[in-house]
Amino acid sequence: MITKLLIEQHFHGAYGVDFNKANVNDVLEVANKIKKDGVGGIFPTLVTDSIENTQKQIKVIKEASKKQKDGAKIFGVHLEGIFLNPEKKGIHNPVHFLEPTIENFKKIADDFIRIVTLAPELCRTYMKNGENLITYLKNKGIKVQAGHCIGGDLAGCDGVTHMFNAMSGINHRTKSTALSALINDSLYAEVIADGYHVNDDALKLLFKSKPADKILLISDSLPCARTNLSSFVFADEKVYFDGEKATSAQGTLAGSSKLLGNAMIKNNVKINPEFISHYNNLKSACFRFNAVKAKYGPNSSEYVNAFKERQIAETLYANAKGLISDNSRNAFNEDSAKSILKSYTNNVHSWYA
Ligand SMILES: [Zn+2]
Numbered sequence: 001m002i003t004k005l006l007i008e009q010h011f012h013g014a015y016g017v018d019f020n021k022a023n024v025n026d027v028l029e030v031a032n033k034i035k036k037d038g039v040g041g042i043f044p045t046l047v048t049d050s051i052e053n054t055q056k057q058i059k060v061i062k063e064a065s066k067k068q069k070d071g072a073k074i075f076g077v078h079l080e081g082i083f084l085n086p087e088k089k090g091i092h093n094p095v096h097f098l099e100p101t102i103e104n105f106k107k108i109a110d111d112f113i114r115i116v117t118l119a120p121e122l123c124r125t126y127m128k129n130g131e132n133l134i135t136y137l138k139n140k141g142i143k144v145q146a147g148h149c150i151g152g153d154l155a156g157c158d159g160v161t162h163m164f165n166a167m168s169g170i171n172h173r174t175k176s177t178a179l180s181a182l183i184n185d186s187l188y189a190e191v192i193a194d195g196y197h198v199n200d201d202a203l204k205l206l207f208k209s210k211p212a213d214k215i216l217l218i219s220d221s222l223p224c225a226r227t228n229l230s231s232f233v234f235a236d237e238k239v240y241f242d243g244e245k246a247t248s249a250q251g252t253l254a255g256s257s258k259l260l261g262n263a264m265i266k267n268n269v270k271i272n273p274e275f276i277s278h279y280n281n282l283k284s285a286c287f288r289f290n291a292v293k294a295k296y297g298p299n300s301s302e303y304v305n306a307f308k309e310r311q312i313a314e315t316l317y318a319n320a321k322g323l324i325s326d327n328s329r330n331a332f333n334e335d336s337a338k339s340i341l342k343s344y345t346n347n348v349h350s351w352y353a
Contacts, residue, residue, distance in 0.1 A: 006038055006039045006040060006041075006217075006260050007039070007040065007041040007042070007075075008034070008039045008041070008042045008043065008072075008218065008219060008259075008260045009042075009043040009045075009078060009115060009190070009216060009218060010043065010045050010078055010080070010161065010162070010190055010218035010219070010220050011042070011044070011045055011218065011219050011220060011221040011225075011255075011259075011260070012044075012045050012046075012047055012220070012221065012222055012223070012234070012255055013030065013044075013221065013222060013223040013225070014030055014033070014034065014221050014222075014223065014225035014226050014227075014259055015029065015030060015033050015223075015225070015226050015227060016223055016224075016227045016229065017029065017030050017223055018222075018223040018232075018234060019044040019045065019046055019057060019061065020046055020047055020049050020053065020057055020234075020235075021057075022057070022060060022061075023060060024060055024063050024064045024067065027044060027060060027061055027064035027074070028064050028067065028068055028071065030042075030044075031064070031068055031071035031072045031073075031074055032070065032071035032072075033071075033226075034071070034072050034259065035070070035071045035072040037226075037259050037260075038260070039072050039259065039260055040072050040073065041072055041073045041074075041075050042072045042073070042074055042075065043074075043075050043076055043077065043078040043114060043115060044061045044074065044077060044078070045077070045078040045079075045080050045220075046058070046077060046078070046079055046080065046081065047080060047081055047091070047092060047234070047235045048080070048081030048082050048084065048092040048093055048094075048096045048097065048235065049081070049082075049093075049096055049235075050096055051082075051098075051107050051108055054079070054081075054082065054108050055107075055108050055110070058077050058079075058108070058110045058112055058113065059110070061074065061077050061112065062077075062110065062112040065112070075114060076112050076113065076114030076115070077110070077112050077113050077114060077115075078114065078115040078116075078117070079108075079113050079115065079116045079117070080092075080117040080147065080148075080161065081096070081097075081117065081148075082096060082097060082098050082104075082108070083097070083098060083099075083100035083104075083105075083116070083118040083119060083122065083123070083133065084097060084117070084118065084119050084147070084148035084149065085119035085121065085122055085148055085149045085150055085151075087150055088119075088148045088149055088150060088166045088167060088168075089148060089166075090148055090165070090166040090252065090254075091234065091235050091237060091239070091248055091252055091254045091255075092148065092235055093235050093236045093237065095236075099122075099126060100118055100119065100122045100123040100126060100132075100133045101126045101128070101133060102126075102128060102131065102132075102133055102136045105133055105136070105137070113142060114142060114143060115142065115143045115144075115145060116137055116142055116143070116144055116145070117145045117146075117147040117148065117161040118133065118134070118144065118145075118146070118147070118149070119146070119147075119148060119149035119150070119151065120134060120144075120146045120149060120151050120153065120154060120155075120156070120157055121149060121150060121151030121153065122149075124153075134156040134157065135156060138156060138158075143158045143159070144156065144157050144158050145157060145158060145159045145160055145161045145188075145190070146159075146160045146161065146167070146177055146181075147160060147161025147162065147166060147167065148161070148166045148167070149166075149167055149168075149177055150167070150168040150176075150177065151168070151177060152168065152174070152175025152176045152177060152179060152180050153175070153180070154177065154180045154181065154184065154187060157187065158187070158188060159181075159187050159188030159189060159190065159214075159216070160177060160181040160187060160188070160189050160190065161190050162190050162191065162192050162197065162218065162220055163178070163181060163189040163190060163191045163198065163206060164178055164191075164197075164198050164202050164206075165192065165197050165198070165253075167181075170182075182205070182206070182209040182210065183209070185210070185211050185214065186214075187214065188214050188215075188216055189206060189210055189214060189215055189216065190216045190217075190218045191203070191206060191215060191216070191217060191218065192218055192219065192220050192255075192256050193217055194219070194256045194257075194258045196244075196245055196253065196256070197220070197253065197256065207279075217260060218260065219255075219256045219258055219259050219260045220255035220256045221255055221256050221257065221258060221259055221260075222234055222239065222241075222246050222254055222255040222256070222257060224239070224241040224246055224257050225256070225257050225258060225259050226259065229241055230242075234246075234254065234255075235254075237249075239254050241257060243257075244257065245257065281313050281316065282310075282313040282314060282316070284313075285306075285309050285310040285312075285313035285314075286310060286313075288306050288309065288310075289306040289307060289309070289310045292305075292306040293306070
Protein backbone atom coordinates (compact mmCIF):
# COMPACT_ATOMS: atom_id res chain seq x y z
CA MET A 1 0.00 0.00 0.00
CA ILE A 2 1.44 3.36 -1.01
CA THR A 3 -0.13 6.65 -0.09
CA LYS A 4 0.80 10.19 -0.99
CA LEU A 5 -0.57 11.33 2.33
CA LEU A 6 1.27 11.37 5.63
CA ILE A 7 1.08 8.55 8.15
CA GLU A 8 0.86 9.59 11.79
CA GLN A 9 1.97 6.84 14.14
CA HIS A 10 2.10 8.86 17.36
CA PHE A 11 -0.59 11.33 18.38
CA HIS A 12 -2.98 11.53 21.34
CA GLY A 13 -5.75 13.52 19.77
CA ALA A 14 -6.64 16.83 18.15
CA TYR A 15 -9.66 19.09 17.54
CA GLY A 16 -10.51 18.83 21.26
CA VAL A 17 -10.63 15.01 21.19
CA ASP A 18 -8.49 12.94 23.58
CA PHE A 19 -8.14 9.27 22.54
CA ASN A 20 -8.02 8.22 26.20
CA LYS A 21 -11.54 9.64 26.64
CA ALA A 22 -13.01 9.55 23.13
CA ASN A 23 -16.07 7.64 21.96
CA VAL A 24 -16.38 5.98 18.56
CA ASN A 25 -17.81 9.09 16.89
CA ASP A 26 -15.01 11.27 18.32
CA VAL A 27 -12.38 8.97 16.82
CA LEU A 28 -14.15 8.98 13.45
CA GLU A 29 -14.34 12.77 13.59
CA VAL A 30 -10.56 13.03 14.11
CA ALA A 31 -9.94 10.55 11.26
CA ASN A 32 -12.12 12.62 8.94
CA LYS A 33 -10.74 16.01 9.90
CA ILE A 34 -7.09 14.99 9.90
CA LYS A 35 -7.33 13.69 6.36
CA LYS A 36 -8.17 17.23 5.28
CA ASP A 37 -4.98 18.27 7.13
CA GLY A 38 -2.91 15.96 4.94
CA VAL A 39 -2.74 12.79 7.02
CA GLY A 40 -3.93 9.58 5.33
CA GLY A 41 -3.28 6.92 7.97
CA ILE A 42 -3.22 7.01 11.76
CA PHE A 43 -2.24 5.05 14.85
CA PRO A 44 -4.25 6.71 17.67
CA THR A 45 -1.96 6.70 20.69
CA LEU A 46 -2.99 5.99 24.28
CA VAL A 47 -1.15 7.62 27.16
CA THR A 48 -0.63 5.63 30.39
CA ASP A 49 -3.98 4.96 32.05
CA SER A 50 -5.74 2.37 34.22
CA ILE A 51 -6.05 -1.18 32.85
CA GLU A 52 -9.82 -0.77 32.61
CA ASN A 53 -9.75 2.47 30.66
CA THR A 54 -6.94 1.30 28.40
CA GLN A 55 -8.95 -1.81 27.50
CA LYS A 56 -12.06 0.29 26.93
CA GLN A 57 -10.34 2.84 24.67
CA ILE A 58 -8.60 0.19 22.54
CA LYS A 59 -12.06 -1.26 21.87
CA VAL A 60 -13.43 2.19 21.00
CA ILE A 61 -10.63 2.82 18.47
CA LYS A 62 -10.99 -0.67 17.01
CA GLU A 63 -14.75 -0.19 16.68
CA ALA A 64 -14.19 3.12 14.90
CA SER A 65 -11.82 1.43 12.44
CA LYS A 66 -14.50 -1.13 11.58
CA LYS A 67 -17.13 1.55 11.07
CA GLN A 68 -15.08 4.04 9.10
CA LYS A 69 -15.96 4.60 5.46
CA ASP A 70 -13.70 7.56 4.76
CA GLY A 71 -11.12 9.74 6.47
CA ALA A 72 -7.61 8.77 7.47
CA LYS A 73 -7.36 5.00 7.75
CA ILE A 74 -7.08 3.79 11.34
CA PHE A 75 -4.27 1.21 11.21
CA GLY A 76 -4.13 0.28 14.89
CA VAL A 77 -3.35 1.53 18.38
CA HIS A 78 0.00 2.81 19.60
CA LEU A 79 0.16 1.99 23.29
CA GLU A 80 2.52 4.51 24.84
CA GLY A 81 2.60 3.53 28.37
CA ILE A 82 2.01 1.48 31.40
CA PHE A 83 5.47 -0.16 31.03
CA LEU A 84 7.62 2.96 31.30
CA ASN A 85 10.51 3.98 33.54
CA PRO A 86 9.33 6.41 36.29
CA GLU A 87 12.67 8.23 35.95
CA LYS A 88 11.57 9.44 32.52
CA LYS A 89 7.84 9.61 33.08
CA GLY A 90 7.26 12.92 31.29
CA ILE A 91 3.57 13.77 31.56
CA HIS A 92 2.53 10.15 32.18
CA ASN A 93 0.91 9.37 35.54
CA PRO A 94 3.16 6.79 37.27
CA VAL A 95 0.27 5.66 39.48
CA HIS A 96 -0.81 3.47 36.56
CA PHE A 97 2.63 2.06 35.71
CA LEU A 98 2.85 -1.73 35.84
CA GLU A 99 5.79 -4.11 35.97
CA PRO A 100 6.62 -4.97 32.35
CA THR A 101 5.70 -8.65 32.50
CA ILE A 102 3.96 -10.77 29.89
CA GLU A 103 1.20 -11.46 32.44
CA ASN A 104 0.53 -7.75 32.89
CA PHE A 105 0.44 -7.15 29.15
CA LYS A 106 -2.11 -9.96 28.76
CA LYS A 107 -4.46 -7.94 31.00
CA ILE A 108 -4.84 -5.40 28.19
CA ALA A 109 -3.81 -7.45 25.15
CA ASP A 110 -5.77 -6.83 21.97
CA ASP A 111 -4.89 -7.59 18.36
CA PHE A 112 -5.46 -3.93 17.49
CA ILE A 113 -2.35 -2.89 19.49
CA ARG A 114 0.27 -2.51 16.74
CA ILE A 115 3.00 -0.45 18.45
CA VAL A 116 4.09 -0.51 22.11
CA THR A 117 6.41 2.05 23.66
CA LEU A 118 8.16 0.62 26.72
CA ALA A 119 11.33 0.87 28.83
CA PRO A 120 13.53 -2.03 27.62
CA GLU A 121 15.83 -1.90 30.66
CA LEU A 122 12.89 -2.82 32.91
CA CYS A 123 11.63 -5.65 30.66
CA ARG A 124 14.89 -7.56 30.78
CA THR A 125 14.58 -8.23 34.51
CA TYR A 126 11.35 -10.17 33.95
CA MET A 127 12.30 -13.31 32.05
CA LYS A 128 9.98 -16.30 31.91
CA ASN A 129 10.77 -19.49 29.99
CA GLY A 130 13.48 -17.60 28.12
CA GLU A 131 11.05 -14.90 27.07
CA ASN A 132 10.52 -11.31 28.18
CA LEU A 133 7.89 -8.77 27.20
CA ILE A 134 9.97 -7.51 24.24
CA THR A 135 10.38 -10.91 22.62
CA TYR A 136 6.76 -11.77 23.40
CA LEU A 137 5.46 -8.66 21.62
CA LYS A 138 7.80 -9.18 18.65
CA ASN A 139 6.54 -12.74 18.25
CA LYS A 140 3.02 -11.33 18.09
CA GLY A 141 4.05 -8.99 15.25
CA ILE A 142 3.76 -5.89 17.45
CA LYS A 143 6.38 -3.17 16.90
CA VAL A 144 8.38 -2.39 20.03
CA GLN A 145 9.76 1.10 20.60
CA ALA A 146 12.03 2.15 23.44
CA GLY A 147 10.75 5.30 25.07
CA HIS A 148 10.37 6.98 28.46
CA CYS A 149 13.47 4.98 29.37
CA ILE A 150 17.14 5.26 30.31
CA GLY A 151 18.60 2.01 28.94
CA GLY A 152 21.30 1.98 26.30
CA ASP A 153 20.72 -1.64 25.32
CA LEU A 154 17.97 -1.57 22.70
CA ALA A 155 18.36 -5.19 21.54
CA GLY A 156 15.05 -6.53 20.26
CA CYS A 157 13.50 -3.10 19.77
CA ASP A 158 12.30 -1.88 16.35
CA GLY A 159 12.83 1.76 17.11
CA VAL A 160 12.68 4.58 19.62
CA THR A 161 9.86 6.91 20.59
CA HIS A 162 10.15 10.70 20.19
CA MET A 163 13.93 10.80 19.76
CA PHE A 164 15.84 12.80 22.43
CA ASN A 165 12.67 13.36 24.49
CA ALA A 166 12.05 11.27 27.62
CA MET A 167 15.17 9.13 27.14
CA SER A 168 18.77 9.18 28.39
CA GLY A 169 20.60 11.67 26.19
CA ILE A 170 23.99 12.00 24.59
CA ASN A 171 26.88 11.46 26.96
CA HIS A 172 30.33 10.40 25.83
CA ARG A 173 31.10 8.39 28.97
CA THR A 174 28.16 6.03 29.16
CA LYS A 175 25.77 4.15 26.92
CA SER A 176 22.41 5.85 26.48
CA THR A 177 19.13 5.43 24.65
CA ALA A 178 19.85 8.38 22.36
CA LEU A 179 23.36 7.18 21.47
CA SER A 180 22.17 3.65 20.71
CA ALA A 181 19.37 4.99 18.53
CA LEU A 182 21.79 7.20 16.57
CA ILE A 183 24.47 4.58 15.91
CA ASN A 184 22.22 1.60 15.21
CA ASP A 185 21.14 1.82 11.55
CA SER A 186 18.43 -0.80 11.89
CA LEU A 187 16.47 1.19 14.49
CA TYR A 188 13.68 3.56 13.49
CA ALA A 189 13.59 6.92 15.25
CA GLU A 190 10.41 8.90 15.75
CA VAL A 191 11.02 12.64 15.94
CA ILE A 192 8.78 15.58 16.85
CA ALA A 193 10.14 18.20 14.47
CA ASP A 194 7.90 21.01 15.70
CA GLY A 195 10.73 23.37 16.60
CA TYR A 196 10.25 22.94 20.36
CA HIS A 197 10.86 19.29 21.24
CA VAL A 198 14.17 18.99 19.41
CA ASN A 199 16.57 21.86 18.75
CA ASP A 200 18.12 22.59 15.34
CA ASP A 201 21.49 20.98 16.04
CA ALA A 202 19.96 17.82 17.48
CA LEU A 203 17.68 17.58 14.44
CA LYS A 204 20.64 17.97 12.09
CA LEU A 205 22.58 15.33 14.04
CA LEU A 206 19.65 12.94 13.64
CA PHE A 207 19.36 13.57 9.89
CA LYS A 208 23.11 13.15 9.46
CA SER A 209 23.35 9.98 11.55
CA LYS A 210 20.34 7.90 10.59
CA PRO A 211 19.62 6.24 7.24
CA ALA A 212 17.00 8.40 5.53
CA ASP A 213 14.35 5.70 5.61
CA LYS A 214 14.64 5.24 9.37
CA ILE A 215 13.38 8.64 10.52
CA LEU A 216 9.68 8.76 11.29
CA LEU A 217 8.17 12.21 11.62
CA ILE A 218 5.47 12.35 14.26
CA SER A 219 3.51 15.11 15.97
CA ASP A 220 2.71 13.57 19.41
CA SER A 221 -0.18 16.02 19.24
CA LEU A 222 -2.54 16.65 22.14
CA PRO A 223 -6.29 17.35 22.16
CA CYS A 224 -5.53 21.10 21.95
CA ALA A 225 -4.17 20.83 18.40
CA ARG A 226 -6.36 22.92 16.05
CA THR A 227 -8.38 24.39 18.94
CA ASN A 228 -8.41 27.58 21.01
CA LEU A 229 -8.32 25.71 24.32
CA SER A 230 -6.22 27.49 26.95
CA SER A 231 -6.14 24.54 29.33
CA PHE A 232 -7.36 20.96 29.49
CA VAL A 233 -6.79 17.78 31.48
CA PHE A 234 -4.51 15.21 29.88
CA ALA A 235 -3.03 12.10 31.53
CA ASP A 236 -4.79 13.13 34.80
CA GLU A 237 -2.91 16.44 34.78
CA LYS A 238 -3.88 19.99 33.94
CA VAL A 239 -2.07 21.14 30.80
CA TYR A 240 -1.76 24.80 29.77
CA PHE A 241 -1.72 25.81 26.13
CA ASP A 242 -0.46 29.25 25.08
CA GLY A 243 -1.28 28.76 21.42
CA GLU A 244 2.18 27.34 20.68
CA LYS A 245 3.37 25.11 23.50
CA ALA A 246 1.48 22.78 25.84
CA THR A 247 3.03 22.44 29.30
CA SER A 248 2.13 21.11 32.76
CA ALA A 249 1.93 23.41 35.81
CA GLN A 250 5.59 22.48 36.53
CA GLY A 251 6.55 23.58 33.03
CA THR A 252 7.10 20.06 31.63
CA LEU A 253 6.68 20.18 27.87
CA ALA A 254 3.82 17.84 26.99
CA GLY A 255 3.10 16.60 23.48
CA SER A 256 2.92 18.87 20.49
CA SER A 257 0.15 21.32 19.70
CA LYS A 258 0.83 20.91 15.98
CA LEU A 259 -0.44 18.24 13.64
CA LEU A 260 2.00 16.38 11.47
CA GLY A 261 1.46 18.69 8.51
CA ASN A 262 2.11 21.85 10.55
CA ALA A 263 5.10 20.24 12.26
CA MET A 264 6.55 19.33 8.87
CA ILE A 265 6.17 22.88 7.62
CA LYS A 266 7.88 24.12 10.74
CA ASN A 267 10.58 21.52 10.16
CA ASN A 268 11.09 22.86 6.66
CA VAL A 269 11.92 26.20 8.23
CA LYS A 270 14.81 24.45 9.93
CA ILE A 271 16.07 22.55 6.91
CA ASN A 272 16.28 23.63 3.30
CA PRO A 273 13.14 22.46 1.41
CA GLU A 274 15.33 21.05 -1.35
CA PHE A 275 16.95 18.76 1.17
CA ILE A 276 13.55 17.63 2.43
CA SER A 277 12.50 16.93 -1.15
CA HIS A 278 15.53 14.66 -1.77
CA TYR A 279 15.05 13.07 1.58
CA ASN A 280 11.44 12.22 0.76
CA ASN A 281 12.36 10.90 -2.68
CA LEU A 282 14.89 8.59 -1.11
CA LYS A 283 12.33 7.32 1.37
CA SER A 284 9.93 6.53 -1.47
CA ALA A 285 12.70 4.85 -3.50
CA CYS A 286 13.68 2.68 -0.52
CA PHE A 287 10.07 1.73 -0.01
CA ARG A 288 9.59 0.78 -3.68
CA PHE A 289 12.85 -1.18 -3.67
CA ASN A 290 11.79 -3.22 -0.62
CA ALA A 291 8.35 -3.88 -2.10
CA VAL A 292 9.76 -4.93 -5.50
CA LYS A 293 12.40 -7.12 -3.90
CA ALA A 294 9.74 -8.94 -1.87
CA LYS A 295 7.39 -9.33 -4.85
CA TYR A 296 9.69 -10.14 -7.78
CA GLY A 297 12.94 -11.37 -6.18
CA PRO A 298 16.52 -10.26 -6.90
CA ASN A 299 16.77 -11.83 -10.39
CA SER A 300 13.99 -9.76 -11.98
CA SER A 301 14.28 -6.71 -14.22
CA GLU A 302 11.92 -4.92 -11.82
CA TYR A 303 14.48 -5.43 -9.07
CA VAL A 304 17.31 -4.03 -11.20
CA ASN A 305 15.27 -0.93 -12.07
CA ALA A 306 14.19 -0.32 -8.49
CA PHE A 307 17.80 -0.75 -7.35
CA LYS A 308 19.03 1.83 -9.89
CA GLU A 309 16.27 4.21 -8.87
CA ARG A 310 17.29 3.89 -5.25
CA GLN A 311 20.95 4.47 -6.10
CA ILE A 312 20.10 7.71 -7.92
CA ALA A 313 17.97 8.85 -5.00
CA GLU A 314 20.80 8.02 -2.61
CA THR A 315 23.28 10.10 -4.60
CA LEU A 316 20.93 13.07 -4.80
CA TYR A 317 20.26 12.82 -1.09
CA ALA A 318 23.99 12.60 -0.27
CA ASN A 319 24.67 15.72 -2.33
CA ALA A 320 21.71 17.52 -0.78
CA LYS A 321 23.09 16.96 2.72
CA GLY A 322 25.35 19.92 1.98
CA LEU A 323 22.25 22.05 1.75
CA ILE A 324 21.63 21.88 5.49
CA SER A 325 22.45 25.34 6.69
CA ASP A 326 21.14 28.02 8.99
CA ASN A 327 20.83 30.34 6.00
CA SER A 328 18.12 28.11 4.58
CA ARG A 329 15.79 29.68 7.13
CA ASN A 330 15.77 32.91 5.15
CA ALA A 331 15.17 31.14 1.86
CA PHE A 332 12.17 29.33 3.28
CA ASN A 333 8.98 29.66 1.34
CA GLU A 334 5.83 28.26 2.89
CA ASP A 335 4.17 27.51 -0.45
CA SER A 336 7.07 25.38 -1.62
CA ALA A 337 7.07 23.56 1.70
CA LYS A 338 3.37 22.82 1.27
CA SER A 339 3.88 21.39 -2.19
CA ILE A 340 6.70 19.20 -0.90
CA LEU A 341 4.41 18.10 1.86
CA LYS A 342 1.79 17.01 -0.66
CA SER A 343 4.17 14.57 -2.32
CA TYR A 344 5.60 13.28 0.90
CA THR A 345 5.47 9.53 1.44
CA ASN A 346 6.04 8.49 4.99
CA ASN A 347 8.12 5.41 5.60
CA VAL A 348 5.82 3.82 8.11
CA HIS A 349 4.43 1.63 5.33
CA SER A 350 7.67 -0.17 4.69
CA TRP A 351 7.79 -0.78 8.39
CA TYR A 352 4.41 -2.45 8.15
CA ALA A 353 4.91 -4.02 4.72
ZN1 LIG B 1 3.06 10.55 23.15
